[in-house]
Each structure stands twice: as C-alpha cells, then as structure tokens.
Amino acid sequence: MTVLSCLALASAVAAKEVLPQKFSLQGKTLIYDTETEVEGEPSEITDDDVLALRDILNKSPEISELQLNSIGGSVYAGEEIAGLVLEYGLDTLVDGTCISACVDVFLAGGRRRMTIGSSIGFHQRNWPADAVHKYYRSERKRHRWATPYDFGSWIYEDTQREVYDHLSYMVARGVDPGFAIETLRTDPDGEWYPSRLRLIAAGVLREVREGQTR
Numbered sequence: 001m002t003v004l005s006c007l008a009l010a011s012a013v014a015a016k017e018v019l020p021q022k023f024s025l026q027g028k029t030l031i032y033d034t035e036t037e038v039e040g041e042p043s044e045i046t047d048d049d050v051l052a053l054r055d056i057l058n059k060s061p062e063i064s065e066l067q068l069n070s071i072g073g074s075v076y077a078g079e080e081i082a083g084l085v086l087e088y089g090l091d092t093l094v095d096g097t098c099i100s101a102c103v104d105v106f107l108a109g110g111r112r113r114m115t116i117g118s119s120i121g122f123h124q125r126n127w128p129a130d131a132v133h134k135y136y137r138s139e140r141k142r143h144r145w146a147t148p149y150d151f152g153s154w155i156y157e158d159t160q161r162e163v164y165d166h167l168s169y170m171v172a173r174g175v176d177p178g179f180a181i182e183t184l185r186t187d188p189d190g191e192w193y194p195s196r197l198r199l200i201a202a203g204v205l206r207e208v209r210e211g212q213t214r
Contacts, residue, residue, distance in 0.1 A: 020052045030056060030063045032105075034070040035096065045073030045101050050080040057088050065091040066109070072100025075125060082108035091209075094118045099191055100125075104166075107173040110209040119193045120204065125162070126188030174203040174210060 022043060024031045032053070034043045057063060066085055072078070078101030085092060085108035092109025099121035106112060106120065114120060136151050145151045163184070170180040179194075179202035186192040199205045 019056065020049070022049060023052065023056060025056075025060065025063070026067075028062050029065045029067050029093070030060070031067045031095075032070070033068075033096070034073060034102075043073075045070055045077045045081065045105075047074060047077045047080075050077055050084070053081055053084055057084065063088070063090065065093055066105070067093045067095050068098050068102055068106055069094070069096030070098060070102040070105075072102050075101050075104075078102065078104040081105045085109060094120060097121065099123070104169070107170060107175065107204070109206075112204065112206045114196065114199070114205055120199060121191035121193050122183035123186040123191050124184055124188050125166075174206065176202045179204070 019025065022032060022034055022036055024033070030053075032049075034045055034049075036043065082104045085105060090109060091111040091113075092106045093112075094106060094114040095118055097119050098106050098114075100123060103120060103122060132155075136145070136148065139145075140151065143151075143154065145154065167177075167180050170183075171177050179198075183192065194202070194204075196205065
C-alpha cells in the first residue's frame with residue numbers, strides 16, 4: 001500500500017470516528033439511530049442533532065439518503081431535521097421503527113421506503129405537565145400572562161395552530177388528507193402502526209420520487 005493510500009485510509013477512518021454517536025455512514029446513506037445507547041441509555045431526537053446533521057451534510061455532499069430508527073423526541077428538532085432533509089434533497093428509509101417526531105423527518109424524503117419487518121407509528125403529540133409548568137414560569141412575563149387562565153387560552157389557540165400546520169405539512173408531502181386526520185386518533189401513550197399496504201395507499205411510503213417514473 002502506498003503512502004498516499006495509507007493517508008487516504010487514515011483520513012476516512014478519522015472522518016468516520018468524528019461522527020456523533022447517533023450517526024454512522026454507509027456509502028451514500030447516513031444512518032440516524034436514536035435508539036443507540038448513549039451513556040448506557042437510549043437517546044431521542046434532540047436539538048443537538050440538528051446542528052450535527054447539518055455539519056455532516058455540509059462535509060459529505062455525496063450523502064443521498066437518511067436511514068432512520070427512532071421512537072421520536074423533540075417536536076421542534078424533528079421539524080428542523082425534516083427541513084434539512086428537504087433542503088439537501090435526501091431520500092429517507094426506515095430500518096427498525098419510526099414514531100412521532102421521526103415521522104416528520106421521514107415524510108421529508110423524496111423517495112420514502114421501509115425495510116421488511118420495520119414499522120411506522122403515529123400518535124397525538126403531547127406536552128407533559130412539568131414542561132408546561134416550566135414554560136409558563138419562564139415565558140409569562142414576555143407574553144404578559146396575568147393568570148394561568150391567560151396561559152390556558154394561549155395554549156388552546158397555539159395547539160389548534162400546531163395541529164393545522166402539522167396536517168398541512170403531511171398533505172403537502174403527498175399524504176392522503178383522510179389518513180392524516182386518522183393519525184390524530186391515538187392517545188400520546190399509544191401508537192398506531194398501519195400496514196405496509198395502508199402506508200403505500202396513503203402516500204406515506206413512496207418508492208419513487210414525486211414526478212418520476214420507475
């Protein structure tokens with residue numbers, strides 16, 4: 001092996017080693033697996049992943065597909081990562097499971113596939129009580145909420161806006177409107193796993209990019 005070959009191999013190995021723990025690269029496919037244990041515990045979709053993904057995509061323009069395995073996490077981070085998938089024109093692939101915020105990322109793909117034995121799950125979004133309390137205490141002065149009832153009124157309006165935006169996003173990504181509405185029927189503590197045939201019929205899975213033929 002020549003010196004140049006050794007240097008190239010060393011650079012490649014080094015580049016692979018610097019990837020954050022949730023990410024790995026196989027050819028043109030970037031694997032994003034939040035179920036990989038971090039410090040002994042499964043992780044989730046977080047804000048830090050947004051910056052990490054953008055950095056990886058900037059440094060590796062050959063990446064054409066994002067492979068997913070995640071039970072979700074931050075809604076905001078999921079939306080931001082979905083924006084990156086759209087910005088960089090990536091395809092998406094589920095290998096394992098994809099639930100909640102992960103679905104937003106998946107739907108951003110041009111071609112959307114799922115390996116045999118994998119699953120895609122839907123449920124209502126949730127805002128835990130402790131997080132609601134923390135947000136109220138930190139934001140009440142800025143929003144001028146005189147009482148918790150003012151905050152409750154704001155939540156009511158904001159929730160309707162968020163549901164509208166989410167359903168609009170799904171429809172814009174080619175998902176059947178009736179199916180999109182049906183994804184709201186399951187409580188946050190459960191998941192609805194439609195069959196592969198149902199996902200294909202609803203436009204969630206798409207073997208070819210929109211406007212392309214086989």
